[in-house]
Amino acid sequence: MHPRDLLNEAMAGLLARPVRSVLTTLGTVLGITTLVVTLGVAATAGNQIVGRFDELTATSVTVEVPENPFPLVDWADVGRVTRLRGVVSAAALAESDQSANLSVRSNDMVDPTRVTDQTLTVVASGPGLPAAVKGRMVEGRYFDAGHIARGDKVVVLGRHAADMLGITRLERAPAVFIGTQAYTVIGVLDDLKREKSLASAVMLPPAVGRRYGLSTVTRVLVNTGLGAAELIAEQAPAALSPGNEALLQVISPSSPTRARDAVEGDVNALFLILGLVSLVVGAVGIANVTLVTVMERIAEIGLRRALGAARRHIAAQFLLESTLTGLTGGIVGASVGIVVVVAVCAAKQWTPVLDVRLAVMAPAAGAVVGLLAGLYPALRAARMEPVNALR
Amino acid sequence: MPEPVILLDDLTKEFPTDPPVRALSAVNLRVERSDYVAIVGPSGSGKSTLLNMLGLLDRPTSGSYRLDGIETTMLKDSARTTVRGSRIGFVFQSFHLLPHRSVLENVMLAEVYGRGSRKGRRERALRALERVRLSHRVEFLPGRMSGGERQRAAIARALMGEPALLLCDEPTGNLDSRNTHAVLDLFGELRAQGMTIVVITHENEVSERAARRVRITDGTLAEE
Numbered sequence: 001m002h003p004r005d006l007l008n009e010a011m012a013g014l015l016a017r018p019v020r021s022v023l024t025t026l027g028t029v030l031g032i033t034t035l036v037v038t039l040g041v042a043a044t045a046g047n048q049i050v051g052r053f054d055e056l057t058a059t060s061v062t063v064e065v066p067e068n069p070f071p072l073v074d075w076a077d078v079g080r081v082t083r084l085r086g087v088v089s090a091a092a093l094a095e096s097d098q099s100a101n102l103s104v105r106s107n108d109m110v111d112p113t114r115v116t117d118q119t120l121t122v123v124a125s126g127p128g129l130p131a132a133v134k135g136r137m138v139e140g141r142y143f144d145a146g147h148i149a150r151g152d153k154v155v156v157l158g159r160h161a162a163d164m165l166g167i168t169r170l171e172r173a174p175a176v177f178i179g180t181q182a183y184t185v186i187g188v189l190d191d192l193k194r195e196k197s198l199a200s201a202v203m204l205p206p207a208v209g210r211r212y213g214l215s216t217v218t219r220v221l222v223n224t225g226l227g228a229a230e231l232i233a234e235q236a237p238a239a240l241s242p243g244n245e246a247l248l249q250v251i252s253p254s255s256p257t258r259a260r261d262a263v264e265g266d267v268n269a270l271f272l273i274l275g276l277v278s279l280v281v282g283a284v285g286i287a288n289v290t291l292v293t294v295m296e297r298i299a300e301i302g303l304r305r306a307l308g309a310a311r312r313h314i315a316a317q318f319l320l321e322s323t324l325t326g327l328t329g330g331i332v333g334a335s336v337g338i339v340v341v342v343a344v345c346a347a348k349q350w351t352p353v354l355d356v357r358l359a360v361m362a363p364a365a366g367a368v369v370g371l372l373a374g375l376y377p378a379l380r381a382a383r384m385e386p387v388n389a390l391r
Numbered sequence: 392m393p394e395p396v397i398l399l400d401d402l403t404k405e406f407p408t409d410p411p412v413r414a415l416s417a418v419n420l421r422v423e424r425s426d427y428v429a430i431v432g433p434s435g436s437g438k439s440t441l442l443n444m445l446g447l448l449d450r451p452t453s454g455s456y457r458l459d460g461i462e463t464t465m466l467k468d469s470a471r472t473t474v475r476g477s478r479i480g481f482v483f484q485s486f487h488l489l490p491h492r493s494v495l496e497n498v499m500l501a502e503v504y505g506r507g508s509r510k511g512r513r514e515r516a517l518r519a520l521e522r523v524r525l526s527h528r529v530e531f532l533p534g535r536m537s538g539g540e541r542q543r544a545a546i547a548r549a550l551m552g553e554p555a556l557l558l559c560d561e562p563t564g565n566l567d568s569r570n571t572h573a574v575l576d577l578f579g580e581l582r583a584q585g586m587t588i589v590v591i592t593h594e595n596e597v598s599e600r601a602a603r604r605v606r607i608t609d610g611t612l613a614e615e
Contacts, residue, residue: 001504001505009503305472308472308473308477310473310504385448387449
């Protein structure tokens with residue numbers, strides 16, 4: 001049998017029932033569309049996620065200072081880190097278990113009709129904290145070297161802490177009470193990109209913080225330029241505490257390339273499973289319809305056998321029909337999928353990221369699905385004895 | 392002396408049911424080239440079984456069947472298929488035309504599985520349609536033609552590739568008397584052109600037009 005004859009017979013078989021062929025193709029169209037859309041949107045969205053991930057996380061380095069008989073890092077040592085090439089901002093932070101749950105009030109009057117006591121975290125920090133946490137002073141200012149040197153009894157509240165204490169304006173220099181000690185609120189910090197828990201905290205200058213066990217630095221937050229994090233992570237311990245760098249723990253972002261791959265990998269795996277499930281559903285659809293078609297065409301199979309068709313000719317024709325169905329579904333599905341990805345990207349103002357190999361692989365995947373789905377029906381057709389098929 | 396087209400020697404077919412049914416019992420038949428033989432018999436006499444044996448659609452239990460000089464009983468399935476496709480032209484009671492293909496395409500189908508090359512297939516199919524006087528219906532779909540025309544299209548398909556044997560199973564069973572006459576006239580013409588024809592029928596009108604009548608009763612053949 002000439003290959004062109006085989007192709008003609010398979011095409012004629014499909015075109016004999018055009019509506020059914022279109023409906024059968026729909027399963028594969030949906031499967032391949034889902035696959036292309038998920039792969040395309042995953043790659044595009046992954047790119048967006050990774051872009052943001054790089055910007056925020058890949059520039060954050062944290063140095064943890066463990067408890068030690070003598071302080072490993074002094075408040076003033078942070079200045080040496082900020083002078084490192086690649087460091088954008090840095091600030092020291094002191095936290096303790098004792099200061100994690102302190103009672104803070106905005107009034108020294110005891111009013112039984114109102115709850116004025118709030119349990120808040122109190123931390124001490126250096127003056128560079130707003131920049132180090134990439135926050136913004138929405139009210140007032142942060143304490144500076146002058147406040148620290150004079151030992152001014154001032155505090156800065158995180159936005160959430162200020163809301164809880166009912167402090168909205170600072171014109172009248174409101175005070176908060178930590179225990180019985182009054183402190184003037186000079187600023188409210190908000191829009192934190194790092195250390196978001198500080199939104200519910202009270203921040204003190206280091207000299208004041210000593211009263212609450214916040215005398216020694218426990219962490220140093222460092223922001224670097226893009227690509228400088230790995231180098232700064234190596235250099236920061238030596239800059240902070242020369243000779244004791246081995247005692248400090250550095251938390252730096254994983255390599256940006258690895259992080260990108262991991263995020264894309266996770267997103268792709270998830271969506272890929274979704275697409276493959278759709279494709280299996282499409283394959284089951286093709287298998288079912290092809291099987292029904294075989295049963296309906298028993299007389300035709302008998303005629304072809306009487307005309308000299310061998311079993312392999314019958315199997316080849318039904319296999320080719322299901323493969324062509326899958327291939328058509330793959331081509332249409334890939335086209336629809338690409339259009340959907342581009343439309344989604346246009347709506348979201350993203351740059352579409354599509355692997356060009358998809359344009360070839362998706363129709364090929366459709367054809368393979370059709371081929372596999374047609375195996376059993378084709379085998380059933382080929383096994384029919386002509387004498388039974390013609391009866 | 393040339394080989395006969397059909398030579399059956401003690402051909403037996405037994406179906407392994409419980410109890411076993413012997414549909415053909417040591418049948419002997421010789422059909423020479425250009426013979427026109429009608430095999431007649433009532434329902435259940437073994438006509439269809441004999442047709443299946445002659446058409447290589449089923450295998451006998453014992454005995455021998457030589458078709459156009461080829462001993463077929465020992466052939467493998469693929470070889471039987473090749474012999475069937477190249478030596479036998481089938482004409483069925485229900486025409487077996489593909490409804491979505493034109494008359495010309497239906498006729499050309501006979502050569503798809505090995506009979507003849509692709510080159511000149513269309514011309515050969517047109518000539519076959521001319522032989523059965525259907526040149527004016529070449530592009531018609533079978534559904535738009537009368538029963539007689541459909542059967543003539545099926546005969547044209549059977550004639551493709553010049554088979555050694557035209558094997559017809561109740562060829563006029565679905566036709567009115569006018570179309571029956573037309574088809575029988577066509578068989579007469581084909582026989583005159585040298586075609587070997589075996590018709591299996593239960594209609595006297597059909598068997599009377601054949602040169603030989605063979606009656607089958609309970610699986611045994613007898614010349615009339």
